[in-house]
Amino acid sequence: MSSRTDPSASVDALVSPEGSLEVLSQHEVNRLKDTSRNGHHDLLRRCALAVLSCGSPLDDSKALLELHPGFDIEVLQQDRGIRLKLTQAPADAFVDGEMIRGIREHLFAVLRDLVYVSNEIELNPRYDLNTSEGITDAVFHILRNAHVLQANQHPNLVVCWGGHSISREEYEYTKDVGYHLGLRGLDICTGCGPGAMKGPMKGANVAHAKQRTSQRRYIGISEPGIIAAEAPNPIVNELVIMPDIEKRLEAFVRVGHGIIVFPGGVGTAEEILYLLGLLSNPDNQQQPFPVIFTGPASSADYFRQIDQFIGQVFGESMRERYAILIDDPPAVARAMKEGITRVTDYRRQQNDAFYFNWRLKIDLLFQEPFIPTHKAMSKLELHPQQPADQLAANLRRAFSGIVAGNVKDHGIRAIEEKGPFQLQGDPDLMQSLDELLRAFVSQGRMKLAGKAYNPCYQLVT
Numbered sequence: 001m002s003s004r005t006d007p008s009a010s011v012d013a014l015v016s017p018e019g020s021l022e023v024l025s026q027h028e029v030n031r032l033k034d035t036s037r038n039g040h041h042d043l044l045r046r047c048a049l050a051v052l053s054c055g056s057p058l059d060d061s062k063a064l065l066e067l068h069p070g071f072d073i074e075v076l077q078q079d080r081g082i083r084l085k086l087t088q089a090p091a092d093a094f095v096d097g098e099m100i101r102g103i104r105e106h107l108f109a110v111l112r113d114l115v116y117v118s119n120e121i122e123l124n125p126r127y128d129l130n131t132s133e134g135i136t137d138a139v140f141h142i143l144r145n146a147h148v149l150q151a152n153q154h155p156n157l158v159v160c161w162g163g164h165s166i167s168r169e170e171y172e173y174t175k176d177v178g179y180h181l182g183l184r185g186l187d188i189c190t191g192c193g194p195g196a197m198k199g200p201m202k203g204a205n206v207a208h209a210k211q212r213t214s215q216r217r218y219i220g221i222s223e224p225g226i227i228a229a230e231a232p233n234p235i236v237n238e239l240v241i242m243p244d245i246e247k248r249l250e251a252f253v254r255v256g257h258g259i260i261v262f263p264g265g266v267g268t269a270e271e272i273l274y275l276l277g278l279l280s281n282p283d284n285q286q287q288p289f290p291v292i293f294t295g296p297a298s299s300a301d302y303f304r305q306i307d308q309f310i311g312q313v314f315g316e317s318m319r320e321r322y323a324i325l326i327d328d329p330p331a332v333a334r335a336m337k338e339g340i341t342r343v344t345d346y347r348r349q350q351n352d353a354f355y356f357n358w359r360l361k362i363d364l365l366f367q368e369p370f371i372p373t374h375k376a377m378s379k380l381e382l383h384p385q386q387p388a389d390q391l392a393a394n395l396r397r398a399f400s401g402i403v404a405g406n407v408k409d410h411g412i413r414a415i416e417e418k419g420p421f422q423l424q425g426d427p428d429l430m431q432s433l434d435e436l437l438r439a440f441v442s443q444g445r446m447k448l449a450g451k452a453y454n455p456c457y458q459l460v461t
Helices: 026-037 041-052 061-067 101-122 132-145 168-183 199-210 245-255 266-279 297-314 329-349 374-378 388-407 409-418 427-442
Strands: 010-015 072-078 081-090 157-161 187-190 218-222 238-241 258-261 291-295 323-326 421-424 457-460
Touching: 041 072, 041 081, 041 101, 081 101, 101 132, 101 238, 132 245, 157 168, 157 245, 157 266, 168 187, 168 199, 168 291, 168 297, 168 329, 187 199, 199 218, 218 245, 245 266, 258 266, 258 329, 266 297, 266 388, 266 427, 291 297, 291 329, 297 323, 297 388, 297 427, 323 329, 374 388, 374 421, 388 409, 388 421, 388 427, 388 457, 421 427, 427 457
Parallel strands: 157 187, 157 258, 187 218, 218 238, 258 291, 291 323, 421 457
Antiparallel strands: 010 081, 072 081
16 A cells, blocks of 8 residues: 655654564674674665665665665664664654564664675685685575575475566566465565565465465565665565675575566566576586566567577577466466476485575676676677677676666766766677667666666667
8 A cells, every 4th residue: 555654754763673683692782883883884774774665666776865865774782682773764664653563674684684794704714705616605604694594395485586667467467476376385585676576475475375374485685786776575574685686696596496587677687697697507407497487468579579589699599498488377387386396306316405506506707796887898798709608697797787777876876977888799699689678668678767768878889
């Protein structure tokens, strides 16, 4: 339901932990306070504001900060642990003077993960973040610290990708698919935002209630640079904030047992390229991993364009790694259930963990954080004279840069200062890329906050 509260209305509050950080030692409290005071304070402030603005129509982090310029957050010490002092926090996060419980859980999950990454990962010499093994180890420990990894559950986690700004028909379709997944005992993991990230959870929630499923998991995985544009939806009951987009993507494929892709835009294309790049690695050829592209009949052209782009750029073999099922939620759920059964059998044969896919080979090229500066974007190697997985990695970075220019604060400011990113490469590949991006624009998939889309990129041959 919509709120009648002025979106810029604010309140001051003291908030105690919920869901995370309830039991802390004095040493841990001191580290929390240190992290909130040092260079991580601005990051904590921006992520906390996004969580507190759950339900806001804004998908522009810069605009959100401008709407609440006086917002601030401070960690206070008390005998029983900590409290958060919030100054000029969005009023919609409270009811009758009390913070909504789910928002409070998300707020402390953000604090938990930002502090853990800062103190236990980035400053810990045991994690070599310059190696593939070290990065995977860090991803594992961040997820374990957030209690996402559960050893006593059989494979049943479906990762759902798709756009945060989709049509009403597409949103209702994602709910229908989620409903049929939930009826079959499957849990949902998404990027935690609105649109295609909320719909499957909402549908599965109804189905789980019908099936009297007591342990319902709606996992949301985000990262600081994008959370302001995709604040956690209220159905998420397990939230984890990864330090960057690359670790977020790795978390999805390590914990998920299958992936469903709904209609989206550039961010969804980025996720598709990341996934197909991994699956094209020879070391992953024998590993079952069900991937389904799906949407209502009105989305057929979107998936036709994606499928055509993949065929033109990578060849027919890449198209064998996914199935396209249009306008048939029960068939999607049945296919995913069957695919996860194959995953279960394979993991048993290999004596591999159900809760974390250790055997999936992920090269460093897919793990190293990519900072989309104008220089870095212009130097991307966008040509077919390279292995398929390497080309997929470079294209993924190009799409990641466009996402940054669209919705991330640092990307928006870079475009305002220096103009559009310049992408250059092979003429045929650039033509295919141009056709895909133009299709996104014509279909309204690059539109933000109700405004006409002004491209943050230029293609150069």
